[in-house]
Amino acid sequence: MNGKVWLVGAGPGDPDLLTLKAVKALNQAEVVMIDDLVNPAVLEHCPNARMIRVGKRGGCRSTPQAFIHRLMLRYARQGKCVARLKGGDPCIFGRGGEEADWLAERGIESELVNGITAGLAGATNCGIPLTLRGISRGVTLVTAHTQDDSTLNWQALAQSGTTLVIYMGVAKLADIHAGLLEGGMPSAMPVAMIENASLPHQRECRSTLGHMQADATAFELKSPAILVIGEVAATPAAIQMAQSA
C-alpha cells in the first residue's frame, strides 16, 4: 500500500509561524525532504524522521526537480509517510501544485499544507500592513526570477494600485526600477527592502523607487530578500501624514 506525501509550507523562517497542520504532518512523517530556505529549527517536530536535504544549501548545488520527484515516489511506494518541506507556502512560488499533480498522475495521494509566505511575514515584522484602507486595496506578490527569461508586465503592475511584493528581486533592481517608472509609478514611491524575513537577524532598508538601487548597494542587501513597493512601505509617520492629508 502506498504512503502519502505532505507538501508542507515551513513558513518564512520563524519556527513559530508554522501552522498546527504542518506540525501534525511533521509528527507523522517517516521521511522529511527539506528544501532550500527552510529553517532547520522546524525539524524539532520530527526528531525521528529520516532527513533528506534536497536544496542548494544542502550541498547539492541544485537538486534537479526530476530527482526530487523520483525520491518522493520511491518512498511513497515503500508505504512511507513523506513530508516535503518548502520555504513559505507550497502554492506561492513553491511548485506545490506541480508536485501534487505529478504524484496524482502516478496514483500517490498528497496533501498541500499552507504556510506563511516570506513577503507577508517580512513586511509585518517591519510594521508594514500589505493593505491599508484608503491607501492600498490589494497586494500583488510576484517573483522577479524566471527560468524562461519572460518579463513581467511592470507597467500594468505599476498601474494596478496594489502594494507590490517582489521575491528574488535583488539581482533585478535595474529592471524593476525601469519597468515601474515606465508604468507611471512616481520615483518617490516608498520601498522597503527586507533581508532574512521574520528571522532574528532580519534587516530592513527603507528607500524609494528612485533611490533603491543606490540604497541597496550601500546597505549591502543580499539575496534572498523581499521588496515591498507602495505607499504602505513608508515609515508609519509618513503614512499617517498621507491619511490625514
Place this chain on the structure above:
Amino acid sequence: MNGKVWLVGAGPGDPDLLTLKAVKALNQAEVVMIDDLVNPAVLEHCPNARMIRVGKRGGCRSTPQAFIHRLMLRYARQGKCVARLKGGDPCIFGRGGEEADWLAERGIESELVNGITAGLAGATNCGIPLTLRGISRGVTLVTAHTQDDSTLNWQALAQSGTTLVIYMGVAKLADIHAGLLEGGMPSAMPVAMIENASLPHQRECRSTLGHMQADATAFELKSPAILVIGEVAATPAAIQMAQSA
C-alpha cells in the same frame, strides 16, 4: 503597568491552520476580542480568557471601529494581555496596521501575528496553486468592497498577468466582469468561486469570466466567498493541456 495587545490572524477557518505563534498568544491572553469570520473552534486555545465578540455575527450588527479601539485600550491600561482575533491575516484586509498604529500612539505595545489568508487556503483546498511556473508568475489579492466607493483599476489587473484572488466579490460580479473584459481578459478565462474556504463545508464552483455571473446564480453562491481568476483556476486536466501545448 500597561498590558499588551496581540493582533492575531485566526486563519481562514480550519483551526489547524492557526500558527504556533497565534496559539501561544491565545494561551497568554486574559481577554480575547473576536472578530467576524473567526471560527470559534480556535478558542479552545484560550479556555480561561474573557471572550468579547466584536463582529457582526456576535449580535452587534456592526461594532464601530472606535468602540473596538477603546475596548482594547481599556483592557491594556488595566494591565491585561489582550488577543484581538481576526479572520485570515491581520495585515491583509484586516486593519491590523491601523490598530497597531492607534495603540502605539497611546503608548500601548502590540504585536501582529500572521495568519493564512482565506484566498490562499480556499484555492489550495481546491487544488489550485496561486502561482505556477510557465502559467502564472504572481498573484494579486484585492477586495471588491470599499467604504469609499473607489473603484479598482480592473484593466491594469487584467493586464498584470497575475492570478487574481478577489475577496468580498459576490455582490460585485457584474463590475468585475465588465472591468476585466475591458482590460482585455478573455471571456474564457477560468474562474473558481469558493465559499467557506478551508472549512468542511467548503463549496467550489468552476466557471469562466464570461459565465461566472450565471453560474454563481445557479450555484446560489453566498458571501463571503473568494474568486480565483486566472489560468490556474482551470481544472487540473485543463492546466496540463495548457502546459504541454
